[in-house]
Amino acid sequence: MxxxxxxxxxxxxxxxxxxxxKFGIWLFLASEVMLFGALFSTYVFLRMGAxxxxxxxxxxxEETHLNWMLGGLNTLxxxxxxxxMVLAWVQFKMDNFAKGRIYLIITAILAIAFVAIKFKFEYAxxxxxxxxxxxxxxxxxxYTMTGLHAIHIIGGVVVICYFIGPGAKLWEENRxxxxxxxxxxxxxxxxxxxxxxxxxxxxxxx
Amino acid sequence: xxxxxxxxxxxxxxxxxxxxxLATLTVITVWASTWHFSHPVAxxxxxxxxxxxxxxxxTIFMHLKWEKAGNIWFVIALTAVFFVFLVTIPSLxxxxxxxxxxxxxxx
Amino acid sequence: xSGDHHHEPGFIRKYVFSVDHKVIGVQYGVTALCFLFLxxxxxxxxxxxxxxxxxxxxxxxxxxxxDAMPGGVMLPEFYNSLGAMHGTIMIFLGxxxxxxxxxxxxxxxxxxxxxxxxxxxxNMASYWVYLLGGIVMLCSFFVPGGAANxxxxxxPPLSNIATTGQTWWLFGMVCLITSSLLGSVNFIVTIxxxxxxxLTMFRLPYFVWAQxxxxxxxxxxxxxxxxxxxxxxMDRLAGTSxxxxxxxxxxxxxxxxxxxxxxxxLWQHLxxxxxxxxxxxLILPAMGIVAEIIANNTRKPLWGYRAMIYSxxxxxxxxxxxxxxxxFMTGMGTKISxxxxxxxxxxxxxxxxILTALVISLYQGAIRFTVPMLFALAFLPMFAIGGLTGLPxxxxxxxxxxxxxxxxxGHFHYVVAPGTIFAIFAGIYHWYPKVTxxxxxxALGYMHFFLSFVFINMVFMPMFWQGMAxxxxxxxxxxxxAHGDAVxxxxxxxSWGAWMLGLAQIPFIINFFISxxxxxxxxxxxxxxxxxxxxxxxxxxxGNFETVPVVYRGPYExxxxxxxxxxxxxxxxxxx
Numbered sequence: 001m002x003x004x005x006x007x008x009x010x011x012x013x014x015x016x017x018x019x020x021x022k023f024g025i026w027l028f029l030a031s032e033v034m035l036f037g038a039l040f041s042t043y044v045f046l047r048m049g050a051x052x053x054x055x056x057x058x059x060x061x062e063e064t065h066l067n068w069m070l071g072g073l074n075t076l077x078x079x080x081x082x083x084x085m086v087l088a089w090v091q092f093k094m095d096n097f098a099k100g101r102i103y104l105i106i107t108a109i110l111a112i113a114f115v116a117i118k119f120k121f122e123y124a125x126x127x128x129x130x131x132x133x134x135x136x137x138x139x140x141x142x143y144t145m146t147g148l149h150a151i152h153i154i155g156g157v158v159v160i161c162y163f164i165g166p167g168a169k170l171w172e173e174n175r176x177x178x179x180x181x182x183x184x185x186x187x188x189x190x191x192x193x194x195x196x197x198x199x200x201x202x203x204x205x206x
Numbered sequence: 207x208x209x210x211x212x213x214x215x216x217x218x219x220x221x222x223x224x225x226x227x228l229a230t231l232t233v234i235t236v237w238a239s240t241w242h243f244s245h246p247v248a249x250x251x252x253x254x255x256x257x258x259x260x261x262x263x264x265t266i267f268m269h270l271k272w273e274k275a276g277n278i279w280f281v282i283a284l285t286a287v288f289f290v291f292l293v294t295i296p297s298l299x300x301x302x303x304x305x306x307x308x309x310x311x312x313x
Numbered sequence: 314x315s316g317d318h319h320h321e322p323g324f325i326r327k328y329v330f331s332v333d334h335k336v337i338g339v340q341y342g343v344t345a346l347c348f349l350f351l352x353x354x355x356x357x358x359x360x361x362x363x364x365x366x367x368x369x370x371x372x373x374x375x376x377x378x379x380d381a382m383p384g385g386v387m388l389p390e391f392y393n394s395l396g397a398m399h400g401t402i403m404i405f406l407g408x409x410x411x412x413x414x415x416x417x418x419x420x421x422x423x424x425x426x427x428x429x430x431x432x433x434x435x436n437m438a439s440y441w442v443y444l445l446g447g448i449v450m451l452c453s454f455f456v457p458g459g460a461a462n463x464x465x466x467x468x469p470p471l472s473n474i475a476t477t478g479q480t481w482w483l484f485g486m487v488c489l490i491t492s493s494l495l496g497s498v499n500f501i502v503t504i505x506x507x508x509x510x511x512l513t514m515f516r517l518p519y520f521v522w523a524q525x526x527x528x529x530x531x532x533x534x535x536x537x538x539x540x541x542x543x544x545x546x547m548d549r550l551a552g553t554s555x556x557x558x559x560x561x562x563x564x565x566x567x568x569x570x571x572x573x574x575x576x577x578x579l580w581q582h583l584x585x586x587x588x589x590x591x592x593x594x595l596i597l598p599a600m601g602i603v604a605e606i607i608a609n610n611t612r613k614p615l616w617g618y619r620a621m622i623y624s625x626x627x628x629x630x631x632x633x634x635x636x637x638x639x640x641f642m643t644g645m646g647t648k649i650s651x652x653x654x655x656x657x658x659x660x661x662x663x664x665x666x667i668l669t670a671l672v673i674s675l676y677q678g679a680i681r682f683t684v685p686m687l688f689a690l691a692f693l694p695m696f697a698i699g700g701l702t703g704l705p706x707x708x709x710x711x712x713x714x715x716x717x718x719x720x721x722x723g724h725f726h727y728v729v730a731p732g733t734i735f736a737i738f739a740g741i742y743h744w745y746p747k748v749t750x751x752x753x754x755x756a757l758g759y760m761h762f763f764l765s766f767v768f769i770n771m772v773f774m775p776m777f778w779q780g781m782a783x784x785x786x787x788x789x790x791x792x793x794x795a796h797g798d799a800v801x802x803x804x805x806x807x808s809w810g811a812w813m814l815g816l817a818q819i820p821f822i823i824n825f826f827i828s829x830x831x832x833x834x835x836x837x838x839x840x841x842x843x844x845x846x847x848x849x850x851x852x853x854x855x856g857n858f859e860t861v862p863v864v865y866r867g868p869y870e871x872x873x874x875x876x877x878x879x880x881x882x883x884x885x886x887x888x889x
Contacts, residue, residue, distance in 0.1 A: 005428055005429075005856065006427075006428060006429060006431065006433075006507070007506070007507060008431075008506050008507070013506050016275055016276075016277050016505060016506060017274055017275045018275045018277060018278070018506070020431040020432065020502050020506050020507075022278075023275075023277060023278070023501075023502050023505065023506060024431065024432060024435075024498050024499070024502045026277075026278050026281055026282075027281060027497075027498045027501055027502065027532060028494075028498050030281050030282070030284070030285040030532060030533060031494050031497075031498070031532050031533065031535070031536045032536070033285050033289055034285065034288065034289065034292065034533050034534075034536035034537055035536035035537070035539055035540050036540075037288075037289045037292045037293055037536075037537065038292060038536065038537035038539075038540035038541060038583055038586070039540050039544075040293050041292050041293045041296055041297070041537075041582075041583070042540070042544065042555065042579060042583070044293060044294075044296075044297045045296050045297045045300075045576070045579050045582075046555070046574065046575065046576075046579070048297045048300045049297075049300050049576060050574060055559070055572070055573070055574075056559050056572065056573055056574035061239070068236055068239070072232060072233075072236050075232045076229055076232060079225060079228045079229060079232070080225065082225075082263065082267050083221055083222070083224075083225040083267075085267075086221050086267050087218065087221060090214050090215065090217065090218055090221075093214045094214060094215060132551070132552075133547060133551040133552070133553045134551060134552035134553050134554070134571060134572060135572060136554075136572045136574060137553070137554055137555065137572065137574040137575055140547060140551075140553035140554060140555055140572075140575075141555075143547075143551075143553075144543065144544065144547055144553075148543065186267070186268075187268055190263050190264075190267040190268045191268070193263055193267075194260050194263045194264065197256050197259045197260050197263065198253075198256050198260065200232075200235075200256075201235055201239075201252040201253070201255070201256050202252070202253075205235065205236065205239040205248075205252055206239070206248060206249055206252055277505060284529070284533070285533060288533050288633050291633060291634055292537060292586060295582070295634075295637070295649075296578075296579065296582035296583075298649055299578060299644075299645055299646070299649065302645065302646030302647070302648045302649050303644070303646050
């Protein structure tokens, strides 16, 4: 079935005010909230259950060996990429494809920088210090949460690169459809940013 | 949504301002963590700042400030409620143990 | 939807990698029926060991190999695998894909007058990810140590130290969960966005409402299990201790290779956060099917249509805050137990409202006892037995005695087997003419129904007595205990019931395949039904409707006083 036959693929529904994709991406984000919610729940559960002292006690800030500067830098990178993402959408909305595409490219580069810092400097450094997920429950949840988040970033990069490259053909066919898709990608991207905003303090600072 | 071009370009300034605020808050939250508050206060401060940042991202970048679709608000509200259940209730077992039993670490 | 640009897709695009919701629905249906039968077969094997412990299995005992059944006698490890995989396959690969993937996919877009699902490619992806999950689950039988053997609930620490099959199980589950998530997003958007003109929310057939609430349950309850699955994979593959306490002793050896600091309780919370809403995923669409069939065959509107919808919404909401009633025995304190016992009692109210509405709908109806109607009617008392026997399990005091006994098995099987699966059969008999353009054979249908009805009760009814006698559900051989040996005759009765139930499916299987080519051809609306799916041709073409319908009335306008016909379809403007 070609997409044109289905109603409200591009134009918003007169009653709900939404096109299908936008409603769909919000529902998907709702399920993502519950996915990360379960991990946050795990974090709270493990932390509240940890004894005051002993080998399974929760590590203090110094004991975690997490570098808040790298974490903070990555926070700034991700926030910046959120801004460029939304600016890309603004440019497409204003029919300015070339500029929008440049913003998308910047977003992708920032995202790759985030992942590079994460893997190259943070994980590699930890492994070098013999700190693995099995070292303690703190590192178990640290690696799981940041790892899952990194997978989300990589997924986002793939989608963004698709819209820079082969997906851009859609702009020629249907500009509004393309801009809508960028909006949905953006919603996802901001959500990933939003998760990181919580991950940074609970893992690096507390 | 059906923003006219002028509307969208007006938002650009807002986006830049929000970015500046988010960056500042990031610096503040790092700075605050060096004050060595007592633990509960430190957690409260850090989560409060994170919540402000998250709210900014959601309202401005994700356009919730201009969102009129009731369905989206419904989904967000529903998810928020279940998120709270999911995050709080499992941990309550740490504070509610069966009476007359001595537990050393885990229940 | 005009035929101007209609070019036929090739065979592969049309029937294999199809994006048409009807083809995907049929793919889901056939695959899930196969899994349903497979899951049932695993249980028939288990029933031999339970009825005749340690005896050689006749005829087929030798085909399972020395690792599983040396000399035709089932090993305990193999028995455990069968139990775990029976539960997993029945729920995640059989019943849910049938209710949501098959019926939801096929019927729901037709009932709302949509040309397809909102995201057809996502729909296709959902099926293929589901199939992948199913294949992973099947392959796990052939890995060293056999399939997962820690129960369908996979409680750690047992599951953390179990054989490789458990890792496969977790990968399979991640696939199935992803498939469900894709499906649920699609369903919600389709129902909200693609209804035809005039089809307001309170003109929707109850089945569509049930699918909508079910999709919300899947959307919000499944991700925590996905997270839990990832955590357990980390425990098993990366050596973390999310679910492993410090100083755990396994087979007399203190475990030192892991850090400790986790808790098995965490898994139970995350697991049941999904698995309780999952119970309602299993029952709500079944109620939807039954409601459609009852309204159609009593030739009356559903009694309390709105009350049923409000109850369903409330039920869906409450199902998220009852999960720890599965965990009364885990050492939770009285406050949490009291909270969950209370919410559990509250959630029984909307279930009773829905069931009562369905029963009252029968009152003074001119009932047509068709095959689907018989299954739908049987659903009512069967689900009632299942539901009412659940109440003592929802109260901590009585749960202490009944927990983990055969009583629990009896309780939830009454909900799911003679409850939901009967509703599934009802749905198959009801919508088969829409899918194929032909009806199923009536004589074989009656035979299937009456035999199934008798034998399914013979399987599950004895379990209540066994459970109250204190027999644990996890015993490989209950005769080693005096209290188990005393009720062994009930086990044997149950087992014979199960095998006879298996035989009773033969008429259905024959009917299902033969009727597809040789069944009686029927019109587009053989049941004189009112909802939109009966307006479309049988089978509906690509794009479903010849012209986009417009809806003028509610879904169940049967026997309207003064009308010349006893049914008044939703798309008809004036009095017929």
